[in-house]
Amino acid sequence: MAELNPNRIIFDTAKKVYEGNLSKNDGINSLVMELNMNRGSAQMIIVQIFPKLLNGDQFTRTLSVDLFNSFLRFIFEDYGAERLKISLSALKLHIDYIKEKGDAKIKLRKIYLRYLNDLSVNDEPSIVDEIEQDEIANHLKHRTKSVLIDELKNSEISSSEKVTVNHKTYKRNNKIVALIKILRDFKCQICGQFILKRDGSKYIEAAHIVPKHKKGNEDPKNIILLCPNHHKEFDLGNCEITKHTYNEIKFNLNGNQYLLSLAID
Template sequence: MTKNHPLEIVYIKAKETFLGLISPKDATAFLVKERNFNPSSATTVIRIFLKMLNGERFTRTLSVEYFEYFLYSIYTDMGVSKLDLALKSLNEHILYINTKGDSKVTLKKVIQIYAQKVLLNENAQKEIQIEDEFEQEEIATTFKSKSKEEIIEELKNVTSIEPEIIIINGKAYKRDNKTIAQIKFVRDYKCQICSSYILKANGKRYIEAAHIIPKALKGSEKANNIILLCPNHHKEFDLGNRQILLHNENEIQFTLNGKDFCINF
């Protein structure tokens, strides 16, 4: 795609709205006046773009041309962390549209192309990891008024049918990041094998969340599927000779490179 694309100005105005530089009302008015949009269509375009960048489901739809240009522009202009959210939003949209009898075959193919840019790009994965870590730290600041017992009770009530995106104090976050932030909080940000952590320059502890059953194999984001590990033990857990002996709601017992471990949730 090249510069001066017919949808370039639409993307620019939608992005300015996302950044808070102009209001959705002003963006809509611009599209109506300068691009002869129908007012309802202009409102829909802006709203859908904002939903995409927040990773939220939307019910109204646009042509594939719009979605393809938005994904391209988000990827090249805003990076893979925003692209990741936009893809989640579109997948949620497709799930909704399927209930209405529209399979969105062409849109699914476009999504697959951009999903590969995330999945097969090591730098992209690192960027998403950094973005997730930042989100988790930000979410953790909202726990100050809660006890560990209250957080544990919330974790017990996490289900697989909750929305991908949640709103905390008016800001959108990945649901998974809230769960991981809660787990880190109640487990004191320590490796559950060696009790170590990395002290960051900002004084906060860095620890990694490892999925026992990988997300790619439909592993859940519940507390009994996540253990906290230092980077070394995380790599060993993923790549080493591992055998799960017991895994239930309360604990996991496993051998890792010839050593026995038992971790309580």
């Protein structure tokens, strides 16, 4: 079995205490025993920082930027976007507090802004969207192709912004992108590459042909799957689209001609 990330162990332990499934003392002892954590730090996380972060309250003691970053990610994964917003408001109060004390914590500010940005509309693939797409893809990837195509068509027709997959609510657009990723096999449509993640799944990015800020949507005819290199080249390079139909796109990118299929079946 893969070893759990220590940040995940800290989070899960604090979460059990927060939800009333473990006493404060047992939680603190478990962090001291399992992770060799200093008792004072374990106490500070379990009694002060974790519950205040989740409740949107100001806290004064601080954690490593890495641990805050993990906590925000896990809060989103386990509790969803609304709770992440509440936690970000607590983190903002904390950042303002330590700033008054002369601690700039530039990196922590950056992380705060990144998550905040992810909660609003943005052209870049966001962490929040990627987590949602991963979860949906994991749940749907073993279905047959015809079922996936039906799911995609139904999601496209739906006018609701939210969809439910495996009893959890997601942005409809993320379900559409997840389905396109499965149907196009998680490969860069220019070079065929993908990034293999630690957990064995594949990472690929969805690029909008007409960008979001120009009202481009998540329709399969507006999405191409690209590796991070080709995605940046597509967004920043000299790109001239010479043909764009329902089924294919032809473009000249930094001197190379490409013809990519936009079909899903």
